[in-house]
Each structure stands twice: as structure tokens, then as C-alpha cells.
Amino acid sequence: MNYGFLSSFFQKDLFLVLGFVFECLKERGMAGSNEVNLNECKTVVPLNTWVLISSFKLAYNLLRRPDGTFNRHLAEFLDRKVPANLNPVDGVFSFDVLIDRATGLLCRIYRPATAEEPEPNIVELEKPVVGDVVPVIIFFHGGSFAHSSANSAIYDTLCRRLVGICKAVVVSVNYRRAPENRYPCAYDDGWTAFKWVNSRSWLQSQKDSKVHIYLAGDSSGGNIAHHVAARAVESGIDVLGNILLNPMFGGQERTESEMRLDGKYFVTLQDRDWYWRAFLPEGENRDHPACNPFGPNGRSLEGIKFPKSLVVVTGLDLIQDWQLAYVEGLRKAGKEVKLLYMEQATIGFYLLPNNNHFHTVMDEISEFVGSDC
Amino acid sequence: MKRDHQEISGSGSKPAESSSIKGKLWEEDPDAGGMDDELLAVLGYKVRSSDMADVAQKLEMLEKVMGTAQEDGISQLGDTVHFNPSDLSGWVQNLLIEFNGPTTTPDPNFNDDSEYDLRAIPGVAAYPPVKSDPGLENTRKRAKTESSSSSSSTTTRPVVLIDSQEAGVRLVHTLMACAEAVQQDNLKLADALVKHIGLLASSQTGAMRKVATYFAEALARRIYRIFPPDSLDPSYNDKLQIPFYETCPYLKFAHFTANQAILEAFSMASRVHVIDFGLKQGMQWPALMQALALRPGGPPEFRLTGIGPPQPDNTDALQQVGWKLAQLAERIGIEFEFRGFVANSLADLEPEMLDIRPPEIEVVAVNAVFELHPLLARPGGIEKVVSSIKAMKPKIVTVVEQEANHNGPVFLDRFTEALHYYSTLFDSLEGSGVAPASQDLAMSELYLGRQICNVVACEGMDRVERHEPLTQWRTRMETAGFSTVHLGSNAYKQASMLLALFASGDGYRVEENNGCLMLGWHTRPLIATSAWRLAGTESGSELTQELS
Numbered sequence: 001m002n003y004g005f006l007s008s009f010f011q012k013d014l015f016l017v018l019g020f021v022f023e024c025l026k027e028r029g030m031a032g033s034n035e036v037n038l039n040e041c042k043t044v045v046p047l048n049t050w051v052l053i054s055s056f057k058l059a060y061n062l063l064r065r066p067d068g069t070f071n072r073h074l075a076e077f078l079d080r081k082v083p084a085n086l087n088p089v090d091g092v093f094s095f096d097v098l099i100d101r102a103t104g105l106l107c108r109i110y111r112p113a114t115a116e117e118p119e120p121n122i123v124e125l126e127k128p129v130v131g132d133v134v135p136v137i138i139f140f141h142g143g144s145f146a147h148s149s150a151n152s153a154i155y156d157t158l159c160r161r162l163v164g165i166c167k168a169v170v171v172s173v174n175y176r177r178a179p180e181n182r183y184p185c186a187y188d189d190g191w192t193a194f195k196w197v198n199s200r201s202w203l204q205s206q207k208d209s210k211v212h213i214y215l216a217g218d219s220s221g222g223n224i225a226h227h228v229a230a231r232a233v234e235s236g237i238d239v240l241g242n243i244l245l246n247p248m249f250g251g252q253e254r255t256e257s258e259m260r261l262d263g264k265y266f267v268t269l270q271d272r273d274w275y276w277r278a279f280l281p282e283g284e285n286r287d288h289p290a291c292n293p294f295g296p297n298g299r300s301l302e303g304i305k306f307p308k309s310l311v312v313v314t315g316l317d318l319i320q321d322w323q324l325a326y327v328e329g330l331r332k333a334g335k336e337v338k339l340l341y342m343e344q345a346t347i348g349f350y351l352l353p354n355n356n357h358f359h360t361v362m363d364e365i366s367e368f369v370g371s372d373c
Numbered sequence: 374m375k376r377d378h379q380e381i382s383g384s385g386s387k388p389a390e391s392s393s394i395k396g397k398l399w400e401e402d403p404d405a406g407g408m409d410d411e412l413l414a415v416l417g418y419k420v421r422s423s424d425m426a427d428v429a430q431k432l433e434m435l436e437k438v439m440g441t442a443q444e445d446g447i448s449q450l451g452d453t454v455h456f457n458p459s460d461l462s463g464w465v466q467n468l469l470i471e472f473n474g475p476t477t478t479p480d481p482n483f484n485d486d487s488e489y490d491l492r493a494i495p496g497v498a499a500y501p502p503v504k505s506d507p508g509l510e511n512t513r514k515r516a517k518t519e520s521s522s523s524s525s526s527t528t529t530r531p532v533v534l535i536d537s538q539e540a541g542v543r544l545v546h547t548l549m550a551c552a553e554a555v556q557q558d559n560l561k562l563a564d565a566l567v568k569h570i571g572l573l574a575s576s577q578t579g580a581m582r583k584v585a586t587y588f589a590e591a592l593a594r595r596i597y598r599i600f601p602p603d604s605l606d607p608s609y610n611d612k613l614q615i616p617f618y619e620t621c622p623y624l625k626f627a628h629f630t631a632n633q634a635i636l637e638a639f640s641m642a643s644r645v646h647v648i649d650f651g652l653k654q655g656m657q658w659p660a661l662m663q664a665l666a667l668r669p670g671g672p673p674e675f676r677l678t679g680i681g682p683p684q685p686d687n688t689d690a691l692q693q694v695g696w697k698l699a700q701l702a703e704r705i706g707i708e709f710e711f712r713g714f715v716a717n718s719l720a721d722l723e724p725e726m727l728d729i730r731p732p733e734i735e736v737v738a739v740n741a742v743f744e745l746h747p748l749l750a751r752p753g754g755i756e757k758v759v760s761s762i763k764a765m766k767p768k769i770v771t772v773v774e775q776e777a778n779h780n781g782p783v784f785l786d787r788f789t790e791a792l793h794y795y796s797t798l799f800d801s802l803e804g805s806g807v808a809p810a811s812q813d814l815a816m817s818e819l820y821l822g823r824q825i826c827n828v829v830a831c832e833g834m835d836r837v838e839r840h841e842p843l844t845q846w847r848t849r850m851e852t853a854g855f856s857t858v859h860l861g862s863n864a865y866k867q868a869s870m871l872l873a874l875f876a877s878g879d880g881y882r883v884e885e886n887n888g889c890l891m892l893g894w895h896t897r898p899l900i901a902t903s904a905w906r907l908a909g910t911e912s913g914s915e916l917t918q919e920l921s
Contacts, residue, residue, distance in 0.1 A: 087530050
């Protein structure tokens with residue numbers, strides 16, 4: 001793996017590392033060495049964010065079994081879900097569509113309420129979008145391929161925000177999850193949803209009678225977005241842009257960031273390994289191209305009309321080296337990519353609008369999508 | 374920046390040194406006080422802002438304790454019964470107790486006694502029992518049940534579209550237009566549209582065709598004022614419930630989840646009495662009786678009071694059911710007593726008629742599966758019945774209702790809601806493995822069709838299908854002085870497994886909602902089970918023992 005590109009970040013990292021060491025020493029002197037990990041991440045996120053992500057972490061620890069199975073019943077019991085709502089809330093209404101009966105594939109569609117139809121009824125759900133250019137964002141929720149759903153409250157909230165900031169229709173895909181459904185189920189579902197969106201006449205922009213599609217996702221959703229984009233361009237269908245928030249990538253070797261940040265900010269290498277083992281085909285390792293698209297088994301995107309990408313990487317995410325390698329892989333293949341490196345942000349910063357990183361990223365996303373309109 | 378510890382109420386003391394690091398990010402909003410954190414509330418978690426630091430502390434403690442445990446041990450906590458995940462504080466607290474057992478020492482500065490009721494910790498009584506309870510009273514879940522679920526003023530209209538087709542849309546459009554014409558009293562237009570619907574429906578297939586046909590017929594009845602002839606014969610309805618029970622899992626789910634709650638409430642009792650507000654064919658009770666028969670320590674004496682409507686042919690349907698259940702009881706070795714009560718309406722019941730024995734002698738459960746909403750058709754009906762329930766002094770009240778808003782004041786709104794609801798229901802019947810031509814399926818559709826007819830064509834006291842969503846039932850029950858008994862992850866899991874067994878359609882989903890369980894088709898909840906106890910009493914039903 002080429003570490004060269006990391007040199008510009010190394011300075012930053014050095015200060016980070018020194019900062020951590022300093023904090024560690026300070027903590028150690030006072031509260032005992034067990035407190036180090038916990039107090040570090042408490043210094044960088046607001047309290048309610050810390051509580052939210054910590055309780056996810058706690059719940060997730062209960063759900064993963066050492067033998068690779070997953071406590072799905074408890075997962076569904078604990079997950080906070082919200083129904084779709086035809087009544088607009090903050091100008092956005094939503095409804096669910098079963099787009100593939102065979103697999104039970106469902107998508108939640110979010111549309112802006114209009115002044116003319118403040119209370120949409122069932123007939124208006126698939127009314128043609130109005131506008132010269134109307135972006136349609138296909139969103140893949142995160143959860144490391146195993147957790148969450150399109151109707152999870154955290155993702156319902158995020159998708160509603162995206163409608164507002166991008167003046168877009170958002171289609172959130174309820175893809176099948178690991179370990180019950182391994183690779184390539186999630187990608188297949190993503191592709192099914194993509195084709196469905198692309199073939200909806202009511203989603204076509206008036207300018208060119210085409211659906212203006214963006215792919216977006218966080219964590220495993222970001223990974224899915226990449227692979228669906230690759231498949232789309234292979235099939236000759238345009239994707240206008242990819243938005244990846246803390247995308248989940250990995251590889252066989254252990255990177256510096258993985259070792260440095262293991263267990264420090266809600267995420268451990270052990271859990272990352274578990275999720276890859278649960279998603280990838282049995283017997284495959286993390287250099288499988290699903291996990292490591294620009295790794296030894298990966299494929300160059302040179303000469304392929306891959307969309308421009310907005311990739312958000314947080315400085316306190318232990319897999320950042322892989323995400324940065326992904327960005328570098330895009331660059332080397334001559335693809336347009338904008339990297340947003342949020343130094344002091346942890347995973348999940350985009351779930352609550354209580355920090356600057358959140359607002360910065362939302363503005364960037366808005367601009368990224370808006371630049372085509 | 375030095376923090377002022379007094380701002381964090383109930384959090385106890387923390388090492389002063391670490392406070393300065395947290396300073397800026399953890400600015401407490403001085404106005405927060407007893408309000409729930411808004412941002413977390415949107416995400417489905419109710420945590421008072423003033424409790425936030427305390428919850429954080431507990432999470433840290435849990436992390437520390439779990440950090441020293443084996444990996445196996447952690448995922449075994451998954452086998453613990455979890456309750457009401459929206460109450461983060463309670464959830465974390467219970468995990469701490471589960472994981473740590475009696476060695477959890479409460480923070481001396483922590484002043485909320487209800488959370489650390491040490492009598493609740495199984496195995497070790499830090500305080501001697503104050504009075505002799507019939508069983509182990511587990512009060513720890515009680516702590517946060519008082520935080521009442523806010524009945525939101527805005528209603529939700531959840532919709533799942535199945536196979537959106539152009540033709541289907543036109544049909545729906547016409548149905549809506551017809552309903553609108555009826556709303557505006559433009560009967561000439563409504564008449565024309567109803568005829569058009571018939572034409573459109575005939576070119577449709579599947580669920581959409583059936584739903585449209587039922588709605589069209591109901592609209593026609595409303596327009597021409599030809600009201601359904603047998604809406605006054607509830608016994609016919611009771612009979613239609615059997616095929617409905619067979620073809621889809623809704624009733625099975627209702628019975629199963631209600632029985633779970635009842636079983637847990639009955640756990641230590643030696644004499645139990647179930648008052649079933651709608652006995653019908655008594656399909657709910659064999660499973661409960663068998664579970665009671667298998668109870669470790671032996672079954673209790675089981676008394677069943679079944680209430681039902683008068684029969685048109687004057688047969689004693691109730692006694693027939695009672696007799697069958699008595700035979701079952703004898704086979705499985707339970708002492709069984711049955712009483713039937715005929716009543717036109719539950720509001721006609723007086724608790725004294727039911728010969729209820731005092732709580733020290735028998736434990737009472739009141740069961741109402743789809744029996745409460747008809748009471749909303751008469752002024753004072755529901756209030757009378759709720760107060761009767763209270764007079765029965767039940768340990769638990771189980772309520773199952775349709776998760777729908779079919780009782781709004783505006784006809785067009787009711788129509789629209791019902792159209793969404795029954796479309797989803799019919800679709801789920803389609804999606805299940807039942808052969809399309811079967812007699813049972815046809816009867817199930819008729820059962821639902823009669824409901825559609827009632828919602829759309831009837832008014833006043835005749836309109837009995839006055840379904841209301843769980844949030845409204847919650848408000849009603851809480852106002853009347855009941856609190857939620859939480860259905861936990863064990864009930865959830867078993868309900869899910871039941872679905873896998875009996876419902877070949879993959880689309881059924883169980884959802885947890887503030888201690889209640891809902892069954893839906895994909896993302897649309899369709900029925901909700903809730904369990905209640907008189908506020909200020911202890912149901913003891915939130916025990917962690919798994920009841921198989």
C-alpha cells in the first residue's frame with residue numbers, strides 16, 4: 001500500500017497523536033488507565049451524541065455473537081423505527097414502495113411538499129416532479145451491512161434533511177443485510193433500486209426527460225453506493241455524483257490509523273473484522289474487491305465514466321486510511337473527487353445537527369448536488 | 374473552564390479534574406430541566422436533558438464492566454429480556470443490574486430512589502421485604518414507566534405502495550373523487566363515479582380489485598342509503614373470524630402477545646380469572662391454558678368469564694365454547710370454571726355481575742381484542758367500560774386494536790385512511806401462501822369487507838368500526854389511571870418466530886413501540902397490542918424469566 005499520499009496528513013496526525021498522548025498521560029494520572037478510552041471520545045463530541053453513539057455501540061456489542069451469527073430479533077426490537085408519513089413534516093412527506101415482491105425490497109421515498117398540494121393524497125404520490133432539473137438521491141443507510149433499516153429513525157431523519165438541503169427527491173433503499181444475506185445481496189438490491197428509479201417517468205427532470213441520479217450513503221451505504229455506481233456506468237447509465245459519508249472500506253493489512261484509533265472512538269478493529277466476515281463470501285478475506293475496491297483484487301476505473309465523488313472522512317474514524325486510499329484510487333484513475341477531511345469528527349457526526357462538522361458537510365452536499373442545477 | 378456540578382442534577386459527583394476537559398462541549402442548557410432532549414427524541418429516544426450526564430455515566434460503567442468480561446458473556450446479555458428501548462436511561466440501568474448483579478453500588482449522591490430499589494435485585498435483598506408478596510416483585514422496570522408517552526398532536530399517515538401501476542392509480546383516483554363528492558354532498562356526481570369505479574375495478578386483478586370493489590359497494594350504500602342488513606348481527610361476524618384467524622397471522626399475533634402479558638402477570642398466582650370481553654370462539658384460550666398447565670410448580674385454578682352478544686337463534690353460544698374449553702382443561706389437568714355473560718354492549722356490564730373475588734384470592738386479567746373501539750360509537754360508552762374495568766381490579770388489562778385512524782370527524786379523511794389501511798391488509802392476504810380460491814380466504818376478505826362497509830357507509834351508533842391509533846388509546850388509558858406494562862424482547866422474539874411459522878408471507882413485521890408491540894405488513898403497522906395495569910400498582914409482569 002502506498003503511504004506517500006499520507007505524508008500531507010502525517011503532520012496533522014502527528015499533532016493528533018501527541019495530543020492524544022498528552023491527554024492520556026493527564027487522564028492516567030488522575031482516573032486510572034481504564035478511563036483513557038472513554039474520556040478521550042467524550043472530549044470531542046457533545047454529550048447527547050456521545051450517549052447516542054455509545055448506546056448503539058453497547059447494543060451492537062450485544063448483537064454480534066462470536067460464532068458469526070447475529071441476534072436479529074433483538075436488533076429489530078431495539079432499533080427505533082418510524083413509519084412513513086404522507087403528512088408533510090417540515091415540508092417533507094414520505095411513503096414506502098415495495099419495488100420487488102420476490103425479495104421484499106422496499107424503498108422509502110421522500111418528496112418535498114409543494115404549496116399547491118400541502119396535504120398530498122395517495123394519488124399524488126407519484127405525481128411527476130416539477131423542475132428543469134430535479135436531483136434524485138438514492139440513499140443507502142449505514143450499519144456495517146448488518147444493522148439498521150430504511151425506516152430506522154436515524155436514517156429517516158437524515159434523508160428528510162437531504163430533501164431540504166438538496167431540493168431533491170430521496171429514495172432510501174431497504175437492502176438485505178448480513179449475515180443472513182451476504183455479498184452480493186446488498187449490491188443486487190442497490191442495483192434493483194437503481195434501475196427502478198431510473199425507469200420512473202415521474203422522476204424525470206423536465207430539461208432532458210432523464211432521471212438525475214445521485215448515489216449516497218454512510219458507512220456500508222457508502223460502500224454500496226460505490227459499487228452500484230460502478231455497475232451503473234458499466235451498463236451505460238449516468239450517475240451524476242456519489243456522496244460517501246465515512247464509507248466502509250477495508251483490507252487485509254492493518255493500517256496505521258486502524259492500530260492507532262482501535263477502540264478509541266466507539267469503533268474497534270474487532271468489530272470491523274466481524275462485519276466483514278459477516279458480509280463477504282465465506283472464505284474470502286478483506287482484500288475482496290467489495291471491501292477493498294482498489295486493492296490487490298480491485299479494478300482500476302481508468303477509462304470508465306465514473307461519477308464525481310464527494311467523500312467525507314473523519315479524523316477519528318479508525319478506517320480512515322482505507323477511505324483515504326479509496327480517494328487516492330479515484331484520483332489515480334483520473335476521477336473527479338473532493339475529499340472532506342473532518343479532523344475532529346467521529347463516526348456518526350451527521351446524525352445530530354449539534355456540531356459544526358454536520359453543518360459543514362450539509363453545505364458541501366448541497367453544493368455538490370446543486371452544481372448541476 | 375470549570376464546571377458547576379450543580380447544573381447536572383442527579384448525576385452524582387465525578388472527579389473534578391476530568392470536568393474541565395469536557396467543559397465547552399457539554400454546556401448544559403439551563404432551561405432544559407425536566408424536558409426530554411429534543412434531538413434524541415426525534416431519533417426515538419426519550420432522555421431528559423437533566424439525566425443525560427447520568428446516562429453517560431451508566432454507559433461508562435457498563436463499558437468498564439463489560440470490558441473485563443469474556444466475549445461470550447457479553448452476547449449472552451442478548452438473552453436477557455429488554456424492555457422499552459426508547460427509555461435509554463432505564464434500558465442502560467437494567468443492563469447494569471443484569472450484568473453486575475447485586476454488586477452495583479448506587480452513587481451516594483444519586484437521589485432518585487425509585488431507580489435503585491434494591492429489593493428488586495434478584496437473589497439478594499438489601500432491604501428485608503416490607504410485606505410478604507405472593508411472588509418476587511420486580512420493581513426496577515417501574516422506574517421509568519411514569520414518563521408518559523407524549524400523545525403527539527400531529528397524526529401520521531403511513532402508506533406502503535405495492536406495485537404502483539398506472540391503472541391502479543386511476544382506480545384509486547376515482548375512488549377518492551367519489552368519496553370527495555360524497556363529502557360535498559354532490560350525490561349525482563358520486564353516483565356517476567361509483568358506476569365508473571365498478572368498470573375500472575373489473576379490469577384490475579388481485580388485492581386492488583377486491584379492495585376497490587368493497588369500497589365501491591360501501592360508497593354506493595352510503596349514497597343510496599341502503600345500509601348493510603346484517604350489521605346488526607354481531608354473531609355472524611364472530612363466525613367470520615375463524616377463517617380470518619386461519620388465513621393470516623393478525624389474530625394469532627393478538628392472542629399470542631396478549632397471552633404473554635397475561636401469563637407473566639399470572640406467574641405466581643394460584644387462582645386466576647380471565648375476563649374476556651369478546652369470547653367469540655374462544656380461540657385465544659387453549660394456548661394460555663396449555664401454558665398454564667406447563668407452569669413450573671403446577672397450574673393455577675383457572676376461571677374464565679366470557680362475554681358475548683345475544684344469538685339470533687337464541688342458542689347459548691357462550692356455553693358451547695365454555696364446554697369445549699372445559700373438556701380441554703380436563704385433558705390437560707387444569708381446574709377450570711366458566712361463566713358466560715350475554716350483553717348487547719360491554720357498556721351494559723356491571724362489575725358486580727361478574728362475581729369477581731378479591732385480589733388476595735384471585736388474580737384478574739381483562740382481555741379486550743378488538744372490543745374497545747365499538748364503544749366509541751355511543752357517548753359515554755368507553756368511559757363506562759374503563760371504569761368497570763377499574764372496578765374489577767385487574768392485575769393486567771390486555772388491549773389489541775387496529776392501528777388506524779378511522780374515527781376522525783371528516784368522512785373524506787376516514788375514507789382515505791381506510792383505503793390505505795385495507796389496501797395494505799388485503800395485500801398481505803395476497804402475499805401470504807393461502808391458495809387464492811380457498812373458501813377461507815374468501816371468508817377472510819368478507820370479514821374485512823364488512824368492516825370497510827361499516828367505516829364508509831354507516832354513521833352514528835351504527836358505525837362501530839371506530840378504529841383509533843395506539844397513541845390515542847394510550848392517552849385514554851393513561852388519563853383513566855392506567856400505566857403501561859411493557860412487552861419485552863422475549864415476547865417480541867416469540868411473536869416474530871410465530872410469524873415465521875404461521876405466516877408464509879415474508880412481509881410481516883413486528884415492531885416495538887414504547888413498550889407495546891405492533892404487527893404490520895412491511896413498514897405499515899396494522900394492529901397494536903398493549904398491556905396495562907392500574908397506575909400505582911405492581912403488575913410484576915416484567916420478570917425476566919423466559920416463558921416458553
